[in-house]
Amino acid sequence: MNNITIGQFIPGNSWxxxxxxxxxxxxxxxxxxxxxxxxxxxxxxxxxxxxLIFVGIMVLTASxxxxxxxxxxxxxxxxxxxxxxxxxxxxxxxxGTLVTDPIVMYISLTSIAGIIIWLIFYxxxxxxxxxxxxxxxxxxxxxxxxxxxxxxxxxxxxxLYIYDEGLIRAGFIFIRITNVIIMxxxxxxxxxxxDLNYGIESLLKPLKVIKVPVDVIAMMxxxxxxxxxxxxxxxxxxxxxxxxxxxxFKESKFKDKVVQIISLLIPVFVIxxxxxxxxxxxxxxxxxxxxxxxxxxxxxxxxxxxxFSLIISCVILGLIIYSKVIS
Amino acid sequence: MQVNFMIKVSDLSFxxxxxxxxxxxxxxxxxxxxxxxILGHNGSGKSTLSKLxxxxxxxSSGEIYIDGMKLDEAHIAQIRKKIGIVFQNPDNQFxxxxxxxxxxxxxxxxxxxxxxxxxxxxHYASLVGMEELLSKEPHQLSGGQKQRVAIAGALAMxxxxxxxxxxxxxxxxxxxxxxxxxxxxxxxxxxKTIITITHELSFAAQSDYLIVLKDGxxxxxxxxxxxxxxxxxxxxxxxxxxxGLSLYNEVAKDHTIDHKVLEALWAFNSKT
Amino acid sequence: xxxxxxxxxxxxxxxKVNYDAIRHINLNIKDKGELIxIVGQTGSGKSTLVQHxxxxxxxxxxxxxxxxxxxxxxKKEKINYLRQKxxxxxxxxxxxxxxxxxxxxxxxxxxxxxxxxxxxxxxxxKAAQIVGIDESLYEQSPxxxSGGQMRRVAIAGILAMxxxxxxxxxxxxxxxxxxxxDLMAIFKELHEKDNKTIILISHDMDLVSEYAKRVIVLDDxxxxxxxxxEDLFEHPDFESFHLDLPTxxxxxxxxxxxxxxxxxxxxxxxxxxxxxxxxAHE
Numbered sequence: 001m002n003n004i005t006i007g008q009f010i011p012g013n014s015w016x017x018x019x020x021x022x023x024x025x026x027x028x029x030x031x032x033x034x035x036x037x038x039x040x041x042x043x044x045x046x047x048x049x050x051x052l053i054f055v056g057i058m059v060l061t062a063s064x065x066x067x068x069x070x071x072x073x074x075x076x077x078x079x080x081x082x083x084x085x086x087x088x089x090x091x092x093x094x095x096g097t098l099v100t101d102p103i104v105m106y107i108s109l110t111s112i113a114g115i116i117i118w119l120i121f122y123x124x125x126x127x128x129x130x131x132x133x134x135x136x137x138x139x140x141x142x143x144x145x146x147x148x149x150x151x152x153x154x155x156x157x158x159x160l161y162i163y164d165e166g167l168i169r170a171g172f173i174f175i176r177i178t179n180v181i182i183m184x185x186x187x188x189x190x191x192x193x194x195d196l197n198y199g200i201e202s203l204l205k206p207l208k209v210i211k212v213p214v215d216v217i218a219m220m221x222x223x224x225x226x227x228x229x230x231x232x233x234x235x236x237x238x239x240x241x242x243x244x245x246x247x248x249f250k251e252s253k254f255k256d257k258v259v260q261i262i263s264l265l266i267p268v269f270v271i272x273x274x275x276x277x278x279x280x281x282x283x284x285x286x287x288x289x290x291x292x293x294x295x296x297x298x299x300x301x302x303x304x305x306x307x308f309s310l311i312i313s314c315v316i317l318g319l320i321i322y323s324k325v326i327s
Numbered sequence: 328m329q330v331n332f333m334i335k336v337s338d339l340s341f342x343x344x345x346x347x348x349x350x351x352x353x354x355x356x357x358x359x360x361x362x363x364x365i366l367g368h369n370g371s372g373k374s375t376l377s378k379l380x381x382x383x384x385x386x387s388s389g390e391i392y393i394d395g396m397k398l399d400e401a402h403i404a405q406i407r408k409k410i411g412i413v414f415q416n417p418d419n420q421f422x423x424x425x426x427x428x429x430x431x432x433x434x435x436x437x438x439x440x441x442x443x444x445x446x447x448x449x450h451y452a453s454l455v456g457m458e459e460l461l462s463k464e465p466h467q468l469s470g471g472q473k474q475r476v477a478i479a480g481a482l483a484m485x486x487x488x489x490x491x492x493x494x495x496x497x498x499x500x501x502x503x504x505x506x507x508x509x510x511x512x513x514x515x516x517x518x519k520t521i522i523t524i525t526h527e528l529s530f531a532a533q534s535d536y537l538i539v540l541k542d543g544x545x546x547x548x549x550x551x552x553x554x555x556x557x558x559x560x561x562x563x564x565x566x567x568x569x570x571g572l573s574l575y576n577e578v579a580k581d582h583t584i585d586h587k588v589l590e591a592l593w594a595f596n597s598k599t
Numbered sequence: 600x601x602x603x604x605x606x607x608x609x610x611x612x613x614x615k616v617n618y619d620a621i622r623h624i625n626l627n628i629k630d631k632g633e634l635i636x637i638v639g640q641t642g643s644g645k646s647t648l649v650q651h652x653x654x655x656x657x658x659x660x661x662x663x664x665x666x667x668x669x670x671x672x673x674k675k676e677k678i679n680y681l682r683q684k685x686x687x688x689x690x691x692x693x694x695x696x697x698x699x700x701x702x703x704x705x706x707x708x709x710x711x712x713x714x715x716x717x718x719x720x721x722x723x724x725k726a727a728q729i730v731g732i733d734e735s736l737y738e739q740s741p742x743x744x745s746g747g748q749m750r751r752v753a754i755a756g757i758l759a760m761x762x763x764x765x766x767x768x769x770x771x772x773x774x775x776x777x778x779x780x781d782l783m784a785i786f787k788e789l790h791e792k793d794n795k796t797i798i799l800i801s802h803d804m805d806l807v808s809e810y811a812k813r814v815i816v817l818d819d820x821x822x823x824x825x826x827x828x829e830d831l832f833e834h835p836d837f838e839s840f841h842l843d844l845p846t847x848x849x850x851x852x853x854x855x856x857x858x859x860x861x862x863x864x865x866x867x868x869x870x871x872x873x874x875x876x877x878x879a880h881e
Contacts, residue, residue, distance in 0.1 A: 194424045226424045229466040234694075240655055241695040244687040245756060246711025248679040256711070263707065266697035270742065278419035285381050286422075286480065287407050287436035295438050297431035297448070369745060369775065469641065496773050499641055500802050500843065526775035567776040570805060570846040570868065577872055588879045591857045595850055 008188045015305055016064040016190045021199030023306040027313040028187050034317040035179055037324060040172055047168055049320070050175045057182050066189045072133065074185040075178060079133050082177055083140045089170035096165030103162070105147040108154035114146040193225050198298050216290060223279070231268070238267045332392075333359040333488060333520045334380065339389035341375055349375040351543040352389070357536075359487075362514045362521040364531035367540035368565035373524045376540070377492045380522075381412045394487065408437075411481035415493040417473035418465065426452065426468070426476050427461040433484045451479040455509060471502025478509060488520040489513065495530065507533065528555070529569040532596050539564060551597065571596045600666050601630040601796075602652055602685070602764065607661035609647055620647040621820045623661070628652075630666070630763055633796040636807040636828075639817035640841050645800045648817065649766050652798070653685040654678045666763070683712045686762030690769045692753035693746060701744070701752050702727070702737040708760040719759070726759035727752075730785055747778045754782075758789075765789070766798045771806065779803075783810055808832070808845030808866050816840050833864060847871050854879075 011017075016024075035053060038046050061071050075082065122139045129135045144160075151157070188196070201218035208214050239247075247260045334357040341350040350372045357363050367373040378384045380391060382403045391398040393406050411433075414420050423429030427448055434444045452458040455475040465473060474494055481489055491510065495503040507530065513519040523534060531537055537554045539547035541564035547554055555561070555572050568576065575592045578584050604626040610617040621644040628635065637645050650656040651663050657671040664670070666684050689695070698704035705723035706716075714722065727737070730751040736744065741752055754770070767786070771779040787810060790797050801807055807814060807828060814831045816824035823840060824831055831837070832848055844852070847865055854860040860878055865871040 194428070197424070222424060223422070226422070226465065229464065230418055233466060237689065238694060240650070241689045241692065243655060244653055244682050244689070245695070245708040245760070246679065246682055250679075252711075259707075263695075263697050267694050270697075271694060275416075275419045278414060278416055279422070281378070281383050282414060282420035283422060283432075285383065285407065285412055286433040286484070287404075288432070289436070292436075293438060294435045295440060295444065296435060297428060297441070297444055299441055368777070369747065499772075501641060528776070565775070565777050567780070569776065571850060574850065574868065574872065578875060581876065583880055584875055585858070585879045587858050588854065588860070588875065591854055592850070594857070595853045 008185070009192050010066055010070070010189050012065040012190065014064045014190070016060065016186070018305070019190075019309060020300050020302050020306045021191050021195040022202050022300070023302065023310050024187055024191060025196070025199045025203055027309055028183060030310075030313040030317050031183060032180060034313075034320045035176060035183075037317075037320050038176075039324065040169060044168065045323075047172050047175075049323075050172055050179065053179055054175050057179055057186070061182070061186060064186060064190055066186070070189070071182055071185055074181055075133055078177065078181065079136050082174060083137060085177070086170045086174050087140065087144075089173055090162060090166045091160050093163055093166035093169050094161060096163040099162045099164050099167060103148050103160045104151075104157055105144065105160055106151040106154045106157045107147065108151055108157075110150040110152040111147045111154075114150050115143055118142050118146060194298070195300075197222050197225055198296075198300065213291070215294075227275075231272070234271055235264070235268055238264055332356040333361075333394055334522075335392040336380075337390045337392075339376075339379065339386055339391065341372075341379060341384060341387050343375075345387075349543055350379070353540075353543075353545055355538060355545065355548075357520065357522065359520055360514070360518045361536055362510070362523070362534040363536045363538060364534040365522060365524045365538045365540060366526065366528065366531055366566060368526065370542075371540040371564065372543040373540050374492060377412060377490050377522070377524050380490060381410055382406055408484065409486050410488040410490065411484055411486040412490040412492060413474060413477045413481060413494045415496050417470045417477070417497065420477055421465045421473055423465075425462050425464055426457055429465075429476055430480045430483055433480050437484070447483045451483045454482065454512075455479045456505075469502060470498045471505045474498065474502065474506055475509065478506075478513075482513070482517075488522070490522045490524065492524045493526070494523070495525070495527075503530075526566065527569075528561075528566060528572060529596070532572065539566070552593070602626075602628040602666075603662075603664045604651070605662045605664070607651065607658045607663055609651070609656060610659045619820055620644045621817070624648065624822050626815070626822065626825070628764070628798070629796060631796055632794050633798070634790050634810065634812045635796075635798045635815060636811035636813070637798065637800045637815045637817065638802070638804070638807060638842060641802075642819075643817040644820040645817055646768060647820075649687065649768060649798065649800060652764070652766055653687045654681045655687070680712070683708075683760045684762055685764045685766060686757040686760055688754055688757050688765070688767045688770060690772055691750075692757075692770075693749035695753055695756070696741040696749060698741065700738050701732065701741050704741050704752060705755045705759050708756050712760060722759045722761060723755070726755040729758055729789065730755045731781070747774060750774070750778075750782070754785075764796045764798065768800045769802065770799065771801070771803065779806070786810070804843045804845040808847070816842065828866075829864070 035050075038049055040046065061068060118139070122135070126132060126135060191199070197218070200221065201214065204212070204214045204217065242260070242263045247263060249257065249260065252260065334355070336353055336355040339350055339353045340348065342348045353372075353376070365373050365376065375384065379386055380393075380398075382398055393409050396402050396406060396409070398406050421429055422432045430448045430452060431444055434447060439447070448461070449458060452461055455478055457472065457475055457479060460468070460472065468476070477494075478489070491506070495506050498506065510521055510523065511533070514521045521534075523530065525531055532551050532555070534551065537548060537551055538545055539554060539561070546564060547557055547560055555568060555576065558568055558573070558576055561568060571592065575589070575596060578589050578592055604624045607624045608619065608622045610619050637648065639645050647656065651658060651670070652665065654665065654668075654670055662669060662671075665681050668678060668681055670678070672678050696704050698707060702720070702723055705726055706719040709719035709722045710716070724737075732748065732751055732755060736748070741749060744752070754767075757765070765786075770786070771782055774782065783806065786797055786799075789795050799806075799811070811828050814824065814826065814828050815822060816831065818840060824834065831840075832844060834840075843849075845866070847867065850871070851860070851862050851865060855862040858879075860875075863874060865874050
């Protein structure tokens with residue numbers, strides 16, 4: 001059987017694990033709104049605020065019992081975005097005071113060769129490195145460093161200016177993205193998918209007033225979550241069956257690949273449609289009527305810790321709005 | 328009076344799109360507390376019949392009475408409280424995110440209050456042997472386990488009649504055995520009326536009464552002994568007697584063989 | 600040629616621990632003339648084992664040699680061609696159908712192995728004939744036929760590649776008794792006519808007892824028996840394999856217990872009937 005579990009839940013006993021899912025989701029939303037409300041400005045105060053939030057998140061992570069490594073690994077998918085944004089902000093902002101003298105970057109035979117050699121080295125050596133994210137940053141830095149250091153046989157050159165405002169902006173955005181990702185990861189690490197499902201459904205309930213079919217959406221969400229691992233398993237089986245008929249993405253030409261993808265997609269669709277029909281029948285026979293009143297097997301209680309957490313989140317948001325208003 | 332029979336079907340016909348006649352003028356009666364097997368080749372109409380019995384399809388003509396109540400639009404909600412069904416594909420009827428949630432599904436639909444739900448779930452999960460696995464997700468379970476959960480879900484609705492529509496076709500022998508054991512428990516200990524739809528005669532051999540469908544019509548019915556005697560009729564409807572039953576028939580024809588052996592052979596076939 | 604397993608183990612990577620699916624398997628399979636059944640409880644490693652035969656899985660340790668190709672292969676060595684030499688049919692193979700027409704779907708395999716359109720069509724028609732799919736169905740959609748027919752189309756899809764060894768994972772699962780017999784008859788004929796090596800995974804001991812020449816038993820990932828079916832069913836340690844007996848033997852054991860008829864292994868209908876006529880007079 002598969003080892004996949006739906007979502008990234010890591011079991012634990014921390015206060016964060018025990019928080020009511022509705023509160024957790026609501027608090028996350030409030031904190032996310034607050035984080036985005038902090039203005040990007042050259043005034044160092046927003047940067048400090050953002051960094052304080054980062055520290056706060058680290059404290060939260062420590063208290064949740066989730067290993068720091070796992071949380072930081074959540075940044076892996078966006079490492080490229082982070083680095084790219086950082087450097088763009090750093091070099092494009094041309095206001096404020098120069099931090100260092102202008103740096104001349106050479107696109108030369110030696111610098112290109114140097115970059116290529118470094119990238120090959122990076123590609124080969126990365127499997128031995130544990131802190132991959134940091135290694136990636138170092139590599140990005142090296143690309144620039146090499147261009148600055150190897151002017152021999154130069155074809156052309158350009159100049160980079162690093163201003164203090166650029167540094168502040170780059171740092172700010174970098175920390176902001178990191179905060180958002182880690183906060184959201186903490187939610188998925190400490191909340192079971194069934195609880196998340198319930199939390200989202202409950203919070204959407206008020207939308208019933210404007211005739212949004214919340215119950216139906218909730219049921220669709222719940223069924224989707226239930227079927228993801230099953231579908232993944234079935235897709236894997238179909239991939240193996242088609243592989244046994246000669247489908248091989250590694251060894252085939254591009255035009256063959258199109259048919260090969262179809263050979264994976266169509267069976268998955270066929271299975272899913274049949275499933276939808278069978279499921280509809282099964283649900284109907286078990287008395288499910290869309291929109292009718294139902295009781296729930298899940299019961300959640302809001303405790304003191306929940307209310308306290310919510311209040312803290314609101315206070316943080318309040319402080320941020322207040323500081324925006326007075327400036 | 329219809330109340331003598333748990334299920335009474337009168338002159339039932341059904342056509343898909345008014346063209347293919349899936350069922351033609353079928354009459355049947357199923358008594359309370361019995362275990363009836365409906366046998367037939369693929370396309371004989373047995374799945375259509377089971378869908379009609381639970382109100383997923385409406386008859387083209389004829390009537391169905393469940394425990395004295397006529398099955399029609401007006402009564403469908405009440406009928407659903409009397410008759411439940413377990414389908415063939417274990418994955419395509421497992422609604423809940425976990426075992427607990429799936430057993431709860433039918434109860435939630437009936438607006439059963441929380442405390443009562445919890446009690447029922449534990450009770451019926453125990454009955455089918457799944458109480459240790461209540462928090463497991465379906466992809467962590469075997470086919471047999473998923474079908475047991477489906478049965479628990481139906482039991483929790485406390486319906487008197489349960490239809491198992493080829494419920495073991497996709498299972499391995501272990502899973503199949505788990506389900507057969509459960510069916511016997513439900514029928515003998517809990518007095519449920521059970522209808523199994525199958526093409527496995529060895530499975531059907533263990534039930535009380537058999538109904539054989541061919542091309543939408545009932546061609547044969549009776550006790551297992553009576554039905555299996557008609558080997559030629561069964562062959563004509565693409566049903567093959569399993570080894571043990573075929574042997575029984577051959578031995579029965581040969582009068583030189585000790586009749587105790589014949590009885591033992593019959594006992595063998597009905598014990599598995 | 601053929602397939603050799605040399606001290607092969609395979610471990611699936613779990614969340615925290617690795618799970619050993621098969622351990623220290625040693626096995627030799629000839630490329631012609633064998634009819635092997637692989638049996639064992641659910642989870643004993645049968646599926647994992649056969650997926651090594653067409654290089655879908657590569658050993659975690661040890662070596663598999665398939666038609667002279669060593670697995671795991673050296674870096675950059677192409678192994679896709681092995682899937683044409685060893686045709687693997689999975690459980691419920693009807694799920695792999697996807698093409699517009701039945702003939703096109705059967706042609707998919709050959710075309711992936713560089714057959715031209717014309718060659719593939721000939722191979723496909725031949726395969727369709729072997730499994731009993733009538734010409735009238737060639738242009739039909741594979742989704743508009745019965746489940747049993749879909750299964751045959753799927754099997755034809757593998758046969759069309761003209762593999763030298765055929766491996767089938769529970770080919771009769773979910774079929775009714777008539778369907779089972781018809782399908783097994785097709786494989787039996789393939790084996791007898793072309794002397795093809797056929798390997799079957801099955802839970803059905805009756806099927807094993809009727810068709811298999813050689814039986815391989817897996818228990819918890821380890822190969823515990825490799826020999827003829829007679830040796831298997833008469834093995835002193837049979838209980839430890841956690842297998843069922845085929846029905847004829849079950850009946851004989853039951854009759855011995857209940858009416859005292861001396862147990863003598865008989866594997867098919869006629870010999871059992873004749874035996875009873877001999878020893879069970881009134």
